[in-house]
Amino acid sequence: MTLVKRILVLCLFLGLIPALSFGQQPKKKYYFLRIQENKKWGLRTFGAARKIILPAEYDRLDDWYNGFAILGKDGKYGMIDSNAQIVIPLKYSEISDFHSGLARIKDENGKYGFINRSAQFVIQPTYDNASEFYDKAAATDIATASVEVNGKKGLITLEGKAIIPPEMDEIGEFKEGIALCKKDGKYGYIDLNGQWVIQPQFVKILPYNKGFAHATPDGTKWGLIDQKGNYVLQPKYEIIKDFVEGMAAIQEDGKWGFTNMAGQVSVPTQYLEVRDYVEGFAAVKYDEKAYKQKPTGVLKDLVNKKELTTPGWGFVDKIGTEVAGPFFQEVHDYKSGIAIVTVKGGTVGYLNRKGEFKKN
Numbered sequence: 001m002t003l004v005k006r007i008l009v010l011c012l013f014l015g016l017i018p019a020l021s022f023g024q025q026p027k028k029k030y031y032f033l034r035i036q037e038n039k040k041w042g043l044r045t046f047g048a049a050r051k052i053i054l055p056a057e058y059d060r061l062d063d064w065y066n067g068f069a070i071l072g073k074d075g076k077y078g079m080i081d082s083n084a085q086i087v088i089p090l091k092y093s094e095i096s097d098f099h100s101g102l103a104r105i106k107d108e109n110g111k112y113g114f115i116n117r118s119a120q121f122v123i124q125p126t127y128d129n130a131s132e133f134y135d136k137a138a139a140t141d142i143a144t145a146s147v148e149v150n151g152k153k154g155l156i157t158l159e160g161k162a163i164i165p166p167e168m169d170e171i172g173e174f175k176e177g178i179a180l181c182k183k184d185g186k187y188g189y190i191d192l193n194g195q196w197v198i199q200p201q202f203v204k205i206l207p208y209n210k211g212f213a214h215a216t217p218d219g220t221k222w223g224l225i226d227q228k229g230n231y232v233l234q235p236k237y238e239i240i241k242d243f244v245e246g247m248a249a250i251q252e253d254g255k256w257g258f259t260n261m262a263g264q265v266s267v268p269t270q271y272l273e274v275r276d277y278v279e280g281f282a283a284v285k286y287d288e289k290a291y292k293q294k295p296t297g298v299l300k301d302l303v304n305k306k307e308l309t310t311p312g313w314g315f316v317d318k319i320g321t322e323v324a325g326p327f328f329q330e331v332h333d334y335k336s337g338i339a340i341v342t343v344k345g346g347t348v349g350y351l352n353r354k355g356e357f358k359k360n
Contacts, residue, residue, distance in 0.1 A: 032084055034061060043084050053084045065097040068117070079103070088119045100133040100143040100158055112147070114160075123160040133158065142192070146171055155179075164194050180205060187215075189229070198229030210261070214240050224248075224263065232263035245277040247318055258282065260318070267320040272311055278333040281315045281353075286326035293325045299357055303327050304345035312344055315355065323355035 113125030154166030
């Protein structure tokens, strides 16, 4: 391959010249270089000719996006096309790039609307604020923009149809066809038809995780709701953690326990501390006043009797059965069927899955 051909291929690859197809008339295409003089922007052609396409008199000149570049002068904005022709007049207080075929603008009255690539209004400027259109997502299959009127938020389509009228305090992102919304200080979920799937009745709702959401009706006590808004776990807990191995730690009146995914409290709230389940067991810290069991077997001679009246660690399974009592000052989570522990008194060993202690 000759040097000229190599240069030609490289230019085609880099997009510096338009690619040609046999049997087709080549389309004229221009390439420009941004210039700056006295903090003003303009455009000129490449090459020795350096022909000025736009004089350096603009305050703003963005890179091209979807075939258009934002141009600004004296606080007014418009757009040029790929041939550096002004196709959107410089008359708007604000303008955004085109998304889903529409660009957001702010007019001289401070109102937001949307224009198409022909500078025609598709959605009239009637909103106090508006976002750009979000591209289509699998969760919604439609492009949407959030809008605001008198401090209230809504959601519109590319045609300007209000999916959610501007009467919300907050609107979250749609996921699986529903979005978290706040109205009159309370949260609920709304669908793409603008219908409440879960009525706004909660002071706060956390995002859904594994089919459940943490919700509080008063801001102090938490429960778990399903995707219809029904309580799976009643709102009477100070803290509810996320599910791990199908179990979630819960705190009631300062004591910890666990609930399963059916909303059953299978491990009573009676422990000072708990850790997440690992290999079917959770480490729990006992309240010495609530636990009267005495050490037996090999532990009987290893446990420091003076420390029996201090809080200690042990393990419970998923139905609340105590696999090992509170005779350990330190425990590590189970790994490959054993848990490294330190007995009250300092002896280090391990527990098997039956809770039997073995010295190292």
